[in-house]
Amino acid sequence: MDDVLLNIEDLHTYFFVDDKVAKSVRGVDLSIGRGETLGLVGESGSGKSVTAQSILRLIQQPAGRIVQGRIVFEGTDLASAGEEEMRRIRGNRISMIFQEPMTSLNPVLRIGEQIAEVVRLHRGLPPREALVYATDMLAKVGIADPARRIAQFPHELSGGMRQRVMIAIALACGPRMLIADEPTTALDVTIQAQILELMRSLQRDSGISILLITHDLGVVAEMAQRVAVMYAGQIVEHADVASLFEQPLHPYTEGLMASIPRMDEPPSPDRILPAIAGMVPNIHDLPAGCAFQDRCPKVHERCRLEEPPLSPVGTTHDVRCWLHVG
Amino acid sequence: MTVGFYLLQRLLYTVPLLLGAVTIVFVLVHLAPGNPVDYIIGESGADKEMIARLTAEMGLDRPLYIQLLRYLGQVASGNLGYSFASNTPVLELILDRLPATLLLMASQLVFSISLGVTLGVLSARRPNSLLDNTITVFSLASFAIPVFWLGQLLILGFGYYLDWLPIQGMVNLRAGYTGFDHVLDVAHHMILPVLTLTLYNLALILRLTRGSLLEVVGQEYIKVARSKGLAENTVMIKHALRNALLPVVTVIGLEFRALIAGAVLTETVFAWPGLGRLTFDAINARDYPLLMGMFIFISLLVAIGNLVTDLLYALLDPRIRYQ
Numbered sequence: 001m002d003d004v005l006l007n008i009e010d011l012h013t014y015f016f017v018d019d020k021v022a023k024s025v026r027g028v029d030l031s032i033g034r035g036e037t038l039g040l041v042g043e044s045g046s047g048k049s050v051t052a053q054s055i056l057r058l059i060q061q062p063a064g065r066i067v068q069g070r071i072v073f074e075g076t077d078l079a080s081a082g083e084e085e086m087r088r089i090r091g092n093r094i095s096m097i098f099q100e101p102m103t104s105l106n107p108v109l110r111i112g113e114q115i116a117e118v119v120r121l122h123r124g125l126p127p128r129e130a131l132v133y134a135t136d137m138l139a140k141v142g143i144a145d146p147a148r149r150i151a152q153f154p155h156e157l158s159g160g161m162r163q164r165v166m167i168a169i170a171l172a173c174g175p176r177m178l179i180a181d182e183p184t185t186a187l188d189v190t191i192q193a194q195i196l197e198l199m200r201s202l203q204r205d206s207g208i209s210i211l212l213i214t215h216d217l218g219v220v221a222e223m224a225q226r227v228a229v230m231y232a233g234q235i236v237e238h239a240d241v242a243s244l245f246e247q248p249l250h251p252y253t254e255g256l257m258a259s260i261p262r263m264d265e266p267p268s269p270d271r272i273l274p275a276i277a278g279m280v281p282n283i284h285d286l287p288a289g290c291a292f293q294d295r296c297p298k299v300h301e302r303c304r305l306e307e308p309p310l311s312p313v314g315t316t317h318d319v320r321c322w323l324h325v326g
Numbered sequence: 327m328t329v330g331f332y333l334l335q336r337l338l339y340t341v342p343l344l345l346g347a348v349t350i351v352f353v354l355v356h357l358a359p360g361n362p363v364d365y366i367i368g369e370s371g372a373d374k375e376m377i378a379r380l381t382a383e384m385g386l387d388r389p390l391y392i393q394l395l396r397y398l399g400q401v402a403s404g405n406l407g408y409s410f411a412s413n414t415p416v417l418e419l420i421l422d423r424l425p426a427t428l429l430l431m432a433s434q435l436v437f438s439i440s441l442g443v444t445l446g447v448l449s450a451r452r453p454n455s456l457l458d459n460t461i462t463v464f465s466l467a468s469f470a471i472p473v474f475w476l477g478q479l480l481i482l483g484f485g486y487y488l489d490w491l492p493i494q495g496m497v498n499l500r501a502g503y504t505g506f507d508h509v510l511d512v513a514h515h516m517i518l519p520v521l522t523l524t525l526y527n528l529a530l531i532l533r534l535t536r537g538s539l540l541e542v543v544g545q546e547y548i549k550v551a552r553s554k555g556l557a558e559n560t561v562m563i564k565h566a567l568r569n570a571l572l573p574v575v576t577v578i579g580l581e582f583r584a585l586i587a588g589a590v591l592t593e594t595v596f597a598w599p600g601l602g603r604l605t606f607d608a609i610n611a612r613d614y615p616l617l618m619g620m621f622i623f624i625s626l627l628v629a630i631g632n633l634v635t636d637l638l639y640a641l642l643d644p645r646i647r648y649q
Contacts, residue, residue, distance in 0.1 A: 058552055090555035103546040108568050108643060118554045153644040169554065 007031045011069035013054045024050040026233035037210040039224030047233040092122040095170035099182035101162035105154035112150030122173045137168040160191035177209045232291035239317040249319040340629045347625040362410040362612045407615035416619035427600035434523035442528045446535025469529030477522040477595035494597040519596045538570040579635025
């Protein structure tokens, strides 16, 4: 496949703390095409952020380790690449933006410097030109009066503006791929819409691929072409956006869909939003069989004994559930 | 608000601060048992008339509040009085000793901050590694040993047994060096007292730097810095250290008085001709005017130390403004 930019095969990322092993990612397969947006969905602790951080090898050291699998990006296996090579890729070929714009910028460095240092590092621009470049980037992400803003500090900017600055930093070196880890979760809905629109228009201009991590299916519906749903360190369902929303197959995905409040229907008489019962299983102590068994309304005998494989249902839809195997 | 205005405002604040400090210390000093008359007469056993005459001469027969008011009036006109013990103007005595103390304090600050921060960074880079644990044990040990005892141990080791370094005073009086030789001679004499003070203060700065850095390294902007492809050293020094130094600067500022207390002990142990030694002698002689002059100076030093801390803080952290 020529148009595949990044291919993750059988990724396992574990955390080793005090003789305990937290298997945060347990055999994830994913691929992202050029110019494509892939949504990675799941609740807190499902392993989606760890998957993303594994790609850039930014997992917390020394506890976290990629124990198995390959992450092939433009012919290079990032899982086994040297630290030096990873540094050339980070911020240059693959960039990342984070959830909390209020804490992702360094409070004691000027906005201009935080953008300029990436261009100096990867593009080798001299300081003055790097600062001019930073000003242009700020204008590009829709920040008014960029010449004034580059001399300011993060605390002088609003949350939405800071996330725009983060996007400017991430895109400064023209990367091929952007990992956006909950980029709009901490923002107001109006700002959220603006940031999503900005990401879409930048993607149209540059053809960048986006791995969009979110727990918000609404954001996925708006942004992504394909979706992977993660649960307890595994992908439980993987489909193009249309078929996932039309026909969610995994009971977990169904539960997620049902818990979205709907504006086009009257509220239920008790006004209680449907929720998925129970808690995410403890990754230190996973049950035998399917990881979702204790919360699944359709659980049966086989789920408690054997772990279901991720198997295709149709051409663009895979699901990890005994109800849909064979 | 401009820095100039802020400075002026802060300097004005020090006036009531000094006034309060002087009053409290004045009362405390006079409450302490013994008085200068006893010291002057000593064991000789002078007659009552003589004692009464001396007491009246020094103004010690007046009520305490009158003595205080007279002293304050005198200080306000810039006169710190004469030392009871040596009959020399107090200001002259203090200014004569000040450079020696400043030399000692400045050198140990430079060494303990530079070494403390460096070791703290090394420690925090790999927490709980062999290097980190070694540094921790060393720093806790040097922090736990009282300064005066540490000074005496060093004297015993380097001065007495090894005989490498001078253990008393600031210069070799018999050699009478001049010019560059004099500078070298002073530096040679400084090694042990500066080492004593550095070992003590280093530990605090090191522990603080390490703890503060470990906290900062967990922040999201550090992850962002790494995701930019920056080298680990750049991440640590440029992105983490500057944020981590904020609490360190605060504590150094707050500990300024402890530095002075340490200087008094160290100067006494090493017979260093500075303010600390002068204070020690003044206390022994119940030399009220000299003692009061010393306290005013020390209060002033502490106030300046706090002011410098605040200015540095604003310099390091753009979120802090002068107001």
